[in-house]
Amino acid sequence: MSALTFDQVSVRYGAHTVLHEVSLEVGAGQTVGLVGESGCGKSTLARAAVGLAPLTSGTILLDGRPVPTRGRRPVQMVFQDPYSSLDPRMTVGESIAEALPGRPGRAARRQEIARLLALVHLDPSKAGDLPGQLSGGQRQRVALARALAARPRVILADEITSALDVSVQGAVLNLIRDMRRDLGLSMLFISHNLAVVRYVADHVAVLHAGRIVEHGPTARVLGDPRHDYTRHLLASAHPLKEHT
Template structure:
């Protein structure tokens, strides 16, 4: 198994005057571990995932698997992705058995019987009856289709699996079953996984490491329990405060902090200095003495701070959180 490393990766659309969706991102998915990537819509999470599998152009930097640039790996690299929408990720004219067979690397299983047995094994692995192999996607529910998409990704014999919001299009009643399946398969096969979600309860349930993304950059990363109980970046704290739970939120600071109730900055023209300063509840909007946030980019020396937090004042503002011990996936 190998680490998946995003080495100063940038993804830009539309030339110099276009949009930088991912900006100089450094992130490591350690071998055999799950990294949960969280952030609001438009933060660049899915673009980063698509860059890893070659579906978005890497404008700068490299994506490395085992120290090798993924662009130099074979046509079917040991890196597979499960997409958000199970209704569009499968060919409606192909049976699910044909879709899974198509993903099996050439030469690995010669002979129809061997490939048929492998399809049956993979369907059983994702808790589907092998008799479903002859069915079309339109004959399956959303949860069943997402299981087929997972089986298809596993057919490629990946070392790393990328899951992009794979439960967001599913009914709440089946989300938990799919998440339990993903966790079981990851542990059984020892896969490395980048799991993308905007749902913090899901991220906590699955992840060993949590990375928080805002406006194209990673603003905090660290062990899951540490990030979720002692967040260093104000954006992470705001995400936790907004997350619903049995106790209204995952965040309990014991104090009322003012929150900048404004829209995110324009990603085409991100602000100078700290990109979060236009919304930050502890930044220059509410603290006149923190003009540094308007001028200096905190990502430049983030590695020196706890959780690599991209915040000049992270050590001054971190809070202990009370997260219910019984919190679990939906």
């Protein structure tokens, strides 16, 4: 288990400041929900953690040390659109194998791919399929398996259920909860939907116009919000049915 800390992080593109001195901690083994409307800077914060958005100021630390930007990446990101994040010309097995550390032999590689697919509740026989042969929910599970292949200490999940229908959303969210329980992963779970975050997160941070306006335990933030913007998000949230 590892802790990911954003300390006074700012990101600016030209004259436009996307993030304003954001401080947030994803505690070891915790799932922290980051919520806010489109354009508030949620994805930029996650992209900064994996080196895809340059910091204007501030630091991002993993267990008190700068997040490595070379070699093995202990922080892995899963993107919103699983189809665009997977190479359509590569089989499921090839995509997962590409993320495996080291150079395992053929048998070990096949065994590890099968293990990762089973971990995300997919039949290992899917290793030979192309992304276009899978449903949206299955592709998102493959994207999760690919992220897990790198043996990360922290997962950044960026709107990973927003493109899925409600029944598939529930199955993927149950998978997220299972992963957290079984693997002890720390996770930043990004969403505009507070109902989804309520289901998976221990703590919630509310991002508005590039600033954290509220942060605390999920039950407190969603049960007794102290900021008008949080109340606005709650008023527009839709209930999520639990699926098993």
